[in-house]
Amino acid sequence: xxxxxxxxxxxxxxxxxxxxxxxxxxxxxxxxxxxxxxxxxxxxxxxxxxxxxxxxxxxxxxxxxxxxxxxxxxxxxxxxxxxxxxxxxxxxxxxxxxxxxxxxxxxxxxxxxxxxxxxxxxxxxxxxxxxxxxxxxxxxxxxxxxxxxxxxxxxxxxxxxxxxxxxxxxxxxxxxxxxxxxxxxxxxxxxxxxxxxxxxxxxxxxxxxxxxxxxxxxxxxxxxxxxxxxxxxxxxxxxxxxxxxxxxxxxxxxxxxxxxxxxxxxxxxxxxxxxxxxxxxxxxxxxxxxxxxxxxxxxx
Amino acid sequence: xxxxxxxxxxxxxxxxxxxxxxxxxxxxxxxxxxxxxxxxxxxxxxxxxxxxxxxxxxxxxxxxxxxxxxxxxxxxxxxxxxxxxxxxxxxxxxxxxxxxxxxxxxxxxxxxxxxxxxxxxxxxxxxxxxxxxxxxxxxxxxxxxxxxxxxxxxxxxxxxxxxxxxxxxxxxxxxxxxxxxxxxxxxxxxxxxxxxxxxxxxxxxxxxxxxxxxxxxxxxxxxxxxxxxxxxxxxxxxxxxxxxxxxxxxxxxxxxxxxxxxxxxxxxxxxxxxxxxxxxxxxxxxxxxxxxxxxxxxxxxxxxxxxxxxxxxxxxxxxxxxxxxxxxxxxxxxxxxxxxxxxxxxxxxxxxxxxxxxxxxxxxxxxxx
Amino acid sequence: xxxxxxxxxxxxxxxxxxxxxxxxxxxxxxxxxxxxxxxxxxxxxxxxxxxxxxxxxxxxxxxxxxxxxxxxxxxxxxxxxxxxxxxxxxxxxxxxxxxxxxxxxxxxxxxxxxxxxxxxxxxxxxxxxxxxxxxxxxxxxxxxxxxxxxxxxxxxxxxxxxxxxxxxxxxxxxxxxxxxxxxxxxxxxxxxxxxxxxxxxxxxxxxxxxxxxxxxxxxxxxxxxxxxxxxxxxxxxxxxxxxxxxxxxxxxxxxxxxxxxxxxxxxxxxxxxxxxxxxxxxxxxxxxxxxxxxxxxxxxxxxxxxxxxxxxxxxxxx
Ligand SMILES: Nc1ncnc2c1ncn2[C@@H]1O[C@H](COP(=O)(O)OP(=O)(O)O)[C@@H](O)[C@H]1O
Ligand code: SF4
Ligand SMILES: [Mg+2]
Numbered sequence: 001x002x003x004x005x006x007x008x009x010x011x012x013x014x015x016x017x018x019x020x021x022x023x024x025x026x027x028x029x030x031x032x033x034x035x036x037x038x039x040x041x042x043x044x045x046x047x048x049x050x051x052x053x054x055x056x057x058x059x060x061x062x063x064x065x066x067x068x069x070x071x072x073x074x075x076x077x078x079x080x081x082x083x084x085x086x087x088x089x090x091x092x093x094x095x096x097x098x099x100x101x102x103x104x105x106x107x108x109x110x111x112x113x114x115x116x117x118x119x120x121x122x123x124x125x126x127x128x129x130x131x132x133x134x135x136x137x138x139x140x141x142x143x144x145x146x147x148x149x150x151x152x153x154x155x156x157x158x159x160x161x162x163x164x165x166x167x168x169x170x171x172x173x174x175x176x177x178x179x180x181x182x183x184x185x186x187x188x189x190x191x192x193x194x195x196x197x198x199x200x201x202x203x204x205x206x207x208x209x210x211x212x213x214x215x216x217x218x219x220x221x222x223x224x225x226x227x228x229x230x231x232x233x234x235x236x237x238x239x240x241x242x243x244x245x246x247x248x249x250x251x252x253x254x255x256x257x258x259x260x261x262x263x264x265x266x267x268x269x270x271x272x273x274x275x276x277x278x279x280x281x282x283x284x285x286x287x288x289x290x291x292x293x294x295x296x297x298x299x300x
Numbered sequence: 301x302x303x304x305x306x307x308x309x310x311x312x313x314x315x316x317x318x319x320x321x322x323x324x325x326x327x328x329x330x331x332x333x334x335x336x337x338x339x340x341x342x343x344x345x346x347x348x349x350x351x352x353x354x355x356x357x358x359x360x361x362x363x364x365x366x367x368x369x370x371x372x373x374x375x376x377x378x379x380x381x382x383x384x385x386x387x388x389x390x391x392x393x394x395x396x397x398x399x400x401x402x403x404x405x406x407x408x409x410x411x412x413x414x415x416x417x418x419x420x421x422x423x424x425x426x427x428x429x430x431x432x433x434x435x436x437x438x439x440x441x442x443x444x445x446x447x448x449x450x451x452x453x454x455x456x457x458x459x460x461x462x463x464x465x466x467x468x469x470x471x472x473x474x475x476x477x478x479x480x481x482x483x484x485x486x487x488x489x490x491x492x493x494x495x496x497x498x499x500x501x502x503x504x505x506x507x508x509x510x511x512x513x514x515x516x517x518x519x520x521x522x523x524x525x526x527x528x529x530x531x532x533x534x535x536x537x538x539x540x541x542x543x544x545x546x547x548x549x550x551x552x553x554x555x556x557x558x559x560x561x562x563x564x565x566x567x568x569x570x571x572x573x574x575x576x577x578x579x580x581x582x583x584x585x586x587x588x589x590x591x592x593x594x595x596x597x598x599x600x601x602x603x604x605x606x607x608x609x610x611x612x613x614x615x616x617x618x619x620x621x622x623x624x625x626x627x628x629x630x631x632x633x634x635x636x637x638x639x640x641x642x643x644x645x646x647x648x649x650x651x652x653x654x655x656x657x658x659x660x661x662x663x664x665x666x667x668x669x
Numbered sequence: 670x671x672x673x674x675x676x677x678x679x680x681x682x683x684x685x686x687x688x689x690x691x692x693x694x695x696x697x698x699x700x701x702x703x704x705x706x707x708x709x710x711x712x713x714x715x716x717x718x719x720x721x722x723x724x725x726x727x728x729x730x731x732x733x734x735x736x737x738x739x740x741x742x743x744x745x746x747x748x749x750x751x752x753x754x755x756x757x758x759x760x761x762x763x764x765x766x767x768x769x770x771x772x773x774x775x776x777x778x779x780x781x782x783x784x785x786x787x788x789x790x791x792x793x794x795x796x797x798x799x800x801x802x803x804x805x806x807x808x809x810x811x812x813x814x815x816x817x818x819x820x821x822x823x824x825x826x827x828x829x830x831x832x833x834x835x836x837x838x839x840x841x842x843x844x845x846x847x848x849x850x851x852x853x854x855x856x857x858x859x860x861x862x863x864x865x866x867x868x869x870x871x872x873x874x875x876x877x878x879x880x881x882x883x884x885x886x887x888x889x890x891x892x893x894x895x896x897x898x899x900x901x902x903x904x905x906x907x908x909x910x911x912x913x914x915x916x917x918x919x920x921x922x923x924x925x926x927x928x929x930x931x932x933x934x935x936x937x938x939x940x941x942x943x944x945x946x947x948x949x950x951x952x953x954x955x956x957x958x959x960x961x962x963x964x965x966x967x968x969x970x971x972x973x974x975x976x977x978x979x980x981x982x983x984x985x986x987x
Contacts, residue, residue, distance in 0.1 A: 142687025145967045146959075147925025154959040157947045158695040192423035194434070197484075200382050201438030201491055202411040211437065215428040234812045238929050241814050242947055257815055261933070268822040275815025282810040 032295040039291025042284040049281055053100035060094035096277055099251040102163070103281065106236030106245075107229045110170035115225045118175035122182025123217060127190050127209060137183060143176040152235050156244040166245050170232050181224045185217045223296050226289035230282040237278050253278050313525050315413075315494060316360070318396030323357035324495050324527045325381070325414070326630065330354050330390030332376055336600060346600045350376040352551035354390075356629050358495065363521070363528040365542030365559065367535055367574065369596050373551040374531045378499045381529070382416050383407060395494075412442065415493035417484050419500040424484050425472040431483045432457070432468035438490045456486040461516060478509035482516065489520070495527045503532060514541060535574060539563055544634065547571045550599050550607045553626055557637030567639035570608045606642065618642055618649040674975055681971050688967060689741065692960040693734050699952045741960070747953040756957035760942065764961055767927055767938030774859045775920045778867035783912065785867075786874025787901060790882060801871050808868020813926050817861040817933035824857060858934045862927060866919035873915055877908040910977055917973025921966040 033039060052059060125136040143151065152173045159165040189195065190213065198208045239245050240254030248255070256274040263271050331354075333347035350373045358364045366374055379385045381392065383400070392399040392410070399410050418424040425434050435453035440446065454464035460482040472480055481501065488496055498517070502510045514537065520526060532538050538545060538559075545562045547555040547570065555568040566572040596611075597603055603610050609619040619642055626640035642650035728736070740747070747756050789798040881887065881904045890900055924939075931940030939958050946955035 138683065139687070142684060142691060145684050145688050145970075146691070146963050147922045147966055149922075149925035149928055150959060150962055150966070153928050153943055153947070154692075154695055154955070155698070157943065157955045157959075158699040158952060160700060160950070193418040194424060194426045196379070196382075196384050197416070197418060197424070197487060198437060198441075199384055200411060200414075200416055201441050202408050203437070203441040207441060212426050212429075216426070230810055234810070237812055238814060241812075241929060242932065242944060244947060254812075257812075257818065261818060272815075272819055272822060275812060275818060278812050278815060279807075279810060282812070283806055286806060286810050 029295045033291065036291045036295065039288055039295075042287040042291070045280070045284045046288060049100060049284070050104060052097055053104050056094075056097040056101055060097045061091060092273060095251040095256060096253070096273060099253045099256055099274065100277065100281075102240075102246055102250070102252040103233055103237060103254075103278065106166060106170065107233035107281070107285065110167055110174055110232050110236075111225050111228050113167070113171040114174035114178050114228070115221065117171070118178030119182045119217075119221050121175070122179040122184075122221075123186045123209065123213060125179070126183040126186025126188075126217075127205070127213060129187065129190075133183070136179070140176040140179050143172075144180075148173050148231070148235065149238060152239060153242065153244070156239050156242075161244045161247060163246055166236060166239055169239065169244075170235055173235065174228055174232060177228070178221065178225060182217060182221050185220045186213055189213050189216045219296050223289065223293045226292055227286070229289070230285035233278065233282050233285065313360075313494070316395065320360060322360070322396045323393075324360045324395060325529075326357045326391075326393035327381065328355050328391040328393070328630065330377070330380055330392075331388045332373075332380055332385065333388055348599045349551045349602055350599065351380060351387075352602075354548075354551075354553055356546055356553065356556060358527055358529060359634060360395075360494075361521075361525065361527055362543040362634075363530055363541055365538035365545040366529065366531045366548060367533065367538050367545060368548035369574075370533055371596060371599065372548045373599070374533075374548060375499055376551075377548070378416060378497045378529070378531055381497060382414060383410060384416075412491050413494045414497065415488035415491055415495075416497040416499060417481075417488045417501045419504055422472075425480060425487075427472050430469045430471060431475070432464070434472075435483065435487045435490050438487065442491060452490060453486070456489055457483070459489070459520070460486045462486075476509075477505050478513060481505060481509075481513055485513075485516070485520070489524070492524075494525070495529065497529045497531070499531045500533070501530070502537060503534060510537070517541065535563075547574070550596060550602050552607060553629065553640065554608065555637075555639040556626070556629055556632075557639075558635055561637045565637070567637060567644050568608075568641045569612050569614055569643075571639070573611075606640070608641075614643060614650075614652060616642070616650050622649075624648065673978055677971065677974055677978075681967060684967055685964065688963045689738055689960065690734070692956050692963070693737055695956050695959065696952055697730065747957060756954050759954070760939065760957045760961050763937060763939045763942040763958070764965070766936065767924065767931065767940065768965070770855055770859050770862065770936070770938070771920060771923050771927060773855070774862035775866060775916055775923055777859065778863040778870055778919065779912070779916045781863075782867050782870035782874050783905065786871045787878050787905065789871070789875040790878035791901070793879065798875070801875055805868045805872040808865045811865065812929075813861055813865060814929035814933050816864060817857070817930050820857045820861055821933070855936075858930055858936050861930045861933075862923055865926065866923055870912070870915055870919060874908065874912060877911060878904050881907050914973050914977045917969055917976070921969045924962055924966060 121136050121140075125133040146154070152169050155172055156165060156169040159169065195208060195212055198212050203211070236245065237252075237254030237257070240252045241258045243255075243258070245255055246252045248259075253274040257271075257278075260267075260271040260274065330351060332351040333349050335344040336346045336348060337343060338345045352373075354377060356364070366377070368374055376385070380387045380390075394410055394413055397409075400407060425431065429437075432450065432453045435456055436446075436449035439449040439452055444452065454468055457464040457467060462479060462482055467475070467479070467483075472483075475483065484501070501517075502513050505513060517528070518541070521528060528541070530538060530541050542559045544557065545555075545559050546553055547562070547568065549570050555562065555566070555571045557567075562571060563575065566575055597607070603620075604623075605621050606612070606615075606619040606624050609615045612619065622642070624640045624642045624645065627638045629638060632638060642648035643652045644654075646654045744757055745755070785797065785801055785804075789795075789801040792798055882900070887900060887904070890903075927938060928940040928943050930936070931938045932944045935941060939962055942958050943955060945951070946958060
């Protein structure tokens with residue numbers, strides 16, 4: 001598990017030489033993405049994972065929370081329990097499907113909140129500069145003084161378990177890095193001549209921010225945020241692993257990994273399953289955001 | 301382009317308030333020092349005197365050229381005039397009305413009357429907006445409805461020589477440098493300004509494209525009754541387009557006067573050196589050694605006395621201790637030719653200064669031309 | 670240079686202050702009243718009020734913060750609720766266990782990453798290169814605690830080579846890192862901790878070495894007939910400052926990651942301590958541990974920055 005990487009985003013300012021047939025920015029991004037098979041494959045994988053999670057209630061063969069002492073720790077490939085059962089005899093396949101919902105939710109929702117909040121603060125800091133910038137960015141620096149896992153454990157540890165607290169925790173952890181990326185990107189855009197041209201036409205700060213700054217800052221910030229989805233998933237599973245996530249009967253990959261730990265001598269493969277799900281999901285998100293970053297590096 | 305006074309518009313402009321003789325813009329003692337911060341507590345340790353007490357006026361309908369080496373404060377001056385950066389000191393008077401004061405022109409009014417064309421670069425147009433939207437943005441901000449603003453943008457595109465049908469929906473990266481510069485001009489015109497500040501507006505263009513854009517500027521000026529402040533480091537272009545020329549050095553005006561006077565009879569050694577440098581590119585007029593050696597001094601700690609003394613071939617003791625005065629540019633007649641050099645001012649103490657009785661006639665003319 | 674060092678030092682002070690504010694806030698955001706969790710439910714209210722005054726809890730938050738900060742500066746981190754012992758002593762004992770395996774892991778990761786990264790840069794597109802690329806994605810995406818579990822499954826359950834958990838019979842008091850019978854308990858925690866930084870540092874090494882190898886002067890040296898070995902040595906020496914900086918940063922992150930890994934291996938470090946604090950909702954213990962770890966992270970960053978500015982003459986920061 002790694003920490004949140006420093007933001008990197010397209011800063012190339014050279015002009016694109018030939019005018020492509022595809023019009024507009026997103027067109028050219030898609031044009032590049034089309035031939036990036038790894039990214040496309042991972043995008044497909046993510047779609048499948050999301051669909052499995054969304055339709056878990058219909059897809060899962062059994063009730064994920066119904067335990068059966070008679071059927072504890074069945075192996076993978078069991079006639080009734082395709083992926084075996086856990087230490088309380090609950091069907092692993094069903095639990096994995098349901099657990100995906102929590103993991104995806106924890107991967108995406110905090111990133112969205114953090115992007116909204118951190119992005120807003122970053123744009124304000126970058127646009128106004130001066131004292132406003134100092135107050136916002138120095139505050140963020142303090143959060144950077146914590147490795148992200150530690151910060152997450154600290155906040156969640158104090159707030160206590162539960163899905164809501166976990167979301168708050170992850171959002172707080174993800175705000176500073178997003179804020180920093182948004183600030184850098186905004187400060188860069190802010191110094192460009194077209195912003196001055198907009199100011200010279202008498203536009204209000206709000207209008208300039210929404211019409212000129214936002215569209216130019218959005219893509220680097222979104223690309224960066226997308227790299228945080230996988231980190232958010234891992235952090236969330238780590239918190240659940242420590243008992244700082246959903247409460248027990250509920251299925252969650254991190255929590256399942258934690259409770260199955262006692263059973264590694266009996267059913268090591270079953271115990272490894274939840275972690276494998278986390279790993280695959282996180283790799284898929286990582287590769288997609290990598291591909292997205294490369295595709296978005298299009299000069300525009 | 302010889303007689304400055306005749307360039308005043310013949311038909312009265314409905315927006316005119318001060319009458320044809322009232323200068324379009326008067327700039328009075330404007331100053332901008334940028335602080336330089338360093339050290340433990342980011343304290344201000346020095347300042348860049350980017351624009352240091354500059355005064356001049358621009359007549360209605362004329363083109364005032366501003367020249368000077370890169371870094372001498374031309375862009376800072378332009379941004380000050382546009383109120384894009386806050387001035388430390390000084391006043392602007394727009395067509396007789398003081399700007400930013402209770403009784404005078406509001407900032408919004410200034411912005412409608414004054415517009416700026418930026419140098420063509422990756423940053424002059426919003427890369428994520430179709431150019432039509434970039435042009436329509438200003439009018440929309442000023443209250444024009446979406447549809448009307450679009451219409452206006454398309455008309456302006458045609459006016460600057462771009463087919464709205466073909467180009468309107470394009471993004472900046474799909475245009476050539478010359479086309480982008482036309483869009484920049486169209487955007488500046490969208491608010492129907494009276495004075496355009498063109499900061500290095502053609503400097504990044506190829507020679508042939510540059511000529512086309514200059515022609516376009518000439519046509520537009522006539523059609524729309526415009527006044528230009530044309531900033532460039534290229535003396536050829538300034539000579540071609542200007543009625544009067546203002547020469548800047550390290551944040552100050554060192555010479556101002558009608559274009560022909562300045563080019564044929566430079567009174568300040570800096571201007572003379574600039575001209576010699578520039579003309580030396582012409583094979584017929586190549587001089588042996590470049591007269592303007594070295595880089596301009598650091599604007600953080602400008603030289604004492606005459607700021608040019610570190611590079612001036614005629615430097616004498618008086619130059620190092622006493623700053624030569626330019627004279628009152630605001631009271632001076634448009635036809636007058638002023639220079640801030642001790643050699644020009646009788647009784648300044650410079651050995652080449654003219655006799656108090658005779659007309660000043662700079663001695664170095666023959667050397668540079 | 671000294672100016673930079675001094676400036677960097679001074680800038681650390683507000684950061685450390687900020688860290689203490691956040692740590693202090695941890696108690697404030699914790700639900701529930703700290704006193705009611707201390708006393709029996711049938712304690713009379715006037716006694717609770719007295720306790721409250723005794724702990725300064727009736728003061729405004731700001732005053733409470735400064736009172737707390739003052740105690741912390743004197744080394745008093747409060748009292749653990751669970752076992753009624755001073756937090757500071759307990760945290761320090763655990764921190765020693767954490768920092769030792771963290772250091773071993775990061776040095777191990779550093780050395781291996783230099784070797785792998787260099788080979789990958791030299792043989793771009795080769796097997797090692799591809800492996801390194803895959804390893805990088807894996808290292809960034811893998812949850813360390815799962816990696817730890819998988820290691821246990823392999824080496825303890827299947828192969829029975831290494832002990833699964835703990836620190837051996839003697840515990841941390843008699844633990845000897847130079848005795849295999851003790852050290853074998855540390856092997857898996859070290860590997861689990863080392864893998865993610867290994868992945869990241871290998872990727873960076875590969876990138877910076879290949880960048881240097883592509884520079885003009887290297888081509889010139891090659892043309893002049895300098896041996897490949899000399900060129901590689903030169904390249905490695907060139908990336909050292911940034912690699913060392915990376916190492917410091919990774920050490921900090923690794924301390925964060927150790928929270929989960931130590932839990933899996935029940936290694937008696939700060940991670941296990943945090944886990945205990947969470948399970949027993951021992952907020953003072955949680956607060957003290959976090960404070961020490963975050964403080965260590967800030968100081969590591971400081972040392973790395975200073976060391977880097979010493980090592981790398983190209984850094985001219987004002
Ligand atoms: N925002 C700023 N902060 C500090 N110094 C500045 C700033 N803008 C310009 N300067 C300095 O002011 C001087 C004049 O710059 P500028 O007006 O851009 O010159 P020109 O347009 O003639 O090339 C330069 O020395 C430049 O470094
Ligand atoms: S005042 Fe002296 S130094 Fe300055 S330009 Fe004139 S002669 Fe040269
Ligand atoms: Mg300029």
